[in-house]
Amino acid sequence: GQNIDQPTEMTATEGAIVQINCTYQTSGFNGLFWYQQHAGEAPTFLSYNVLDGLEEKGRFSSFLSRSKGYSYLLLKELQMKDSASYLCAVRLPGAGSYQLTFGKGTKLSVIP
Amino acid sequence: DGGITQSPKYLFRKEGQNVTLSCEQNLNHDAMYWYRQDPGQGLRLIYYSQIVNDFQKGDIAEGYSVSREKKESFPLTVTSAQKNPTAFYLCASRENTGELFFGEGSRLTVL
Numbered sequence: 001g002q003n004i005d006q007p008t009e010m011t012a013t014e015g016a017i018v019q020i021n022c023t024y025q026t027s028g029f030n031g032l033f034w035y036q037q038h039a040g041e042a043p044t045f046l047s048y049n050v051l052d053g054l055e056e057k058g059r060f061s062s063f064l065s066r067s068k069g070y071s072y073l074l075l076k077e078l079q080m081k082d083s084a085s086y087l088c089a090v091r092l093p094g095a096g097s098y099q100l101t102f103g104k105g106t107k108l109s110v111i112p
Numbered sequence: 113d114g115g116i117t118q119s120p121k122y123l124f125r126k127e128g129q130n131v132t133l134s135c136e137q138n139l140n141h142d143a144m145y146w147y148r149q150d151p152g153q154g155l156r157l158i159y160y161s162q163i164v165n166d167f168q169k170g171d172i173a174e175g176y177s178v179s180r181e182k183k184e185s186f187p188l189t190v191t192s193a194q195k196n197p198t199a200f201y202l203c204a205s206r207e208n209t210g211e212l213f214f215g216e217g218s219r220l221t222v223l
Contacts (some may be wrong), residue, residue: 041217
């Protein structure tokens with residue numbers, strides 16, 4: 001089966017930096033996505049990593065190590081609006097299905 | 113504006129009733145997906161469709177049915193055979209890069 005692990009909850013202070021980790025053991029790998037989801041709303045795309053290394057996009061960065069089955073999402077200069085769940089998802093190869101398998105999400109609370 | 117529209121946003125159903133959730137997209141995407149989200153759980157794939165008139169079961173298809181008669185539309189029917197249908201349902205369509213675009217979701221509650 002596919003296994004994607006993320007911490008369930010995290011708390012961080014406004015203005016600080018937080019790192020959300022994601023480890024995966026899957027039958028194949030074709031890229032890793034991070035999505036942000038505010039309570040009761042649709043997930044929105046944050047980043048996509050297919051090669052090892054760091055992808056930076058404004059206050060958000062995402063890192064991937066395929067050999068370690070590991071990724072993290074780094075959020076800098078935290079704002080209250082960053083309080084949300086962060087979903088890690090692995091894209092599986094094969095037969096044109098392009099399925100995404102999601103982790104359970106990490107609920108981030110940003111406090112003043 | 114291009115996007116995905118799900119309706120209704122909230123739906124209440126009595127036990128034993130079938131209910132259909134609507135999903136329409138104007139992004140011209142071929143592939144569409146239905147996910148279910150429960151508290152403390154990740155998104156779980158119910159059904160997906162790569163192209164019109166074709167669809168495949170996901171990980172938790174039992175008690176659900178879909179159709180894909182038009183590229184823009186991918187409705188999901190939650191049948192009375194679904195044992196625990198109360199959940200948040202998300203429809204998505206996929207770009208060629210693999211990125212999913214999600215609708216706003218439909219929250220179904222069985223009374």
